[in-house]
Amino acid sequence: MDKQKGILLESGTNELEIVEFRIGENFFGINVAKVKEIIPFTKPTSIPNSHPCIKGIFKPRDEVITAVDLPRYLNFPEEKSDQARYIISHFNQITVGFLVDAVVGIHRISWEKVEKPDETIFSGHEGIATGIVKLEEKLIVVLDFEKILADISPNTGIQVADVSKLGPRNRSEKPILIAEDSKMLANMLLDSLHAAGYTFVTVMPNGKEAWDMLEAIKKDKSRSWKERVSLLITDIEMPRMDGHSLTKKVKDDEDLQELPVIIFSSLIDDQMRRKGEALGANDQISKPEINRLVETIDHLIL
Known part of the structure; x- marks a missing residue:
């Protein structure tokens, strides 16, 4: 993913790009600005006594990365598929790999089209979404990854x-x-x-x-x-x-x-x-x- 091309070169346009991904039959999004790269799933090394949503650690290159089981965090059943991917994200000065069932694509949208969701959705997780985007007949939920990470590891907030x-x-x-x-x-x-x-x-x-x-x-x-x-x-x-x-x-x-x-x-x-x-x-x-x-x-x- 080349961040040199696209939204990050523009200033004050009130636009963003989101990576759309799938978990089960549900579609979610993450701001491209948070994404370093997307890589195929590899089995991580388990860490004893870690949070239940921590799948383990892996080292795709020269950095050890924590793998977060996003389907489990959202209380969705595990889906074994060769389309599974890690979305390698960097924010709050931390690099994390979020496991998803599949990556669908990238969309450029205006923030004006991002609607504020209800405060409580998805099995009682308060504030789990920062916005809802409607593309054609499909709803994409933009997740609050900062809250997800803070729930799993409170010292990151x-x-x-x-x-x-x-x-x-x-x-x-x-x-x-x-x-x-x-x-x-x-x-x-x-x-x-x-x-x-x-x-x-x-x-x-x-x-x-x-x-x-x-x-x-x-x-x-x-x-x-x-x-x-x-x-x-x-x-x-x-x-x-x-x-x-x-x-x-x-x-x-x-x-x-x-x-x-x-x-x-x-x-x-x-x-x-x-x-x-x-x-x-x-x-x-x-x-x-x-x-x-x-x-x-x-x-x-x-």
Whole structure:
């Protein structure tokens, strides 16, 4: 898979590419930006006392990779097929191989076409999907791979307790706006920022709703928008409007361009960093580096 061609070269288009894959008779998707490569299934080496959804480890090249049994995590029956593949993914600074029954193809779509799903689907897994895409007569569920990984290995996610390592904190009422579609991550961010002393935090579930709020604040002439929002933190992957498009809108706006924007995403790598810089982001931080996020907020708004 050549990431040099396609969506990653474009900025603020509010589009993405997804890899469509199949588990049983169900179709799912993962953002191409999270995918390093797709390789045929090979039997992994089992690891004693590991999580039930950890199938084992394998070494396709020079790196040992953990294999996650995605059908088992989703409570689907095992399907033995020569079409089985590992989707080798890299996010949150971790490389993981997700086992799927088959890979169907790649689709380029607009985030506006990605609908927000109900909070609880697939056997009670809260927030297991970040979006639903309808292609022709087929529904593709875009899974929340960060939550899946955090469920299996909690230490890979945001650690609220790490904020205490920053030492004594003063209380701040500087208003902060967050655009984050994952309910789990949004709650962790809220808890972390509250622990860091930031008590006036508003969360919007996607870039579109965050932008609508900013426009409403800007139009309210009763007081300056700077009194209503001091900083924006945005994820990249979100339905309706992604974080890059949101950043571009803010930085292209004659009034709002002074608003500090931090992109806080599991997708941050060298290529994504260049893209964010071109859009005018004030900083870009990879999840789950919560302490660095707090220190950056301190620097930008205090």
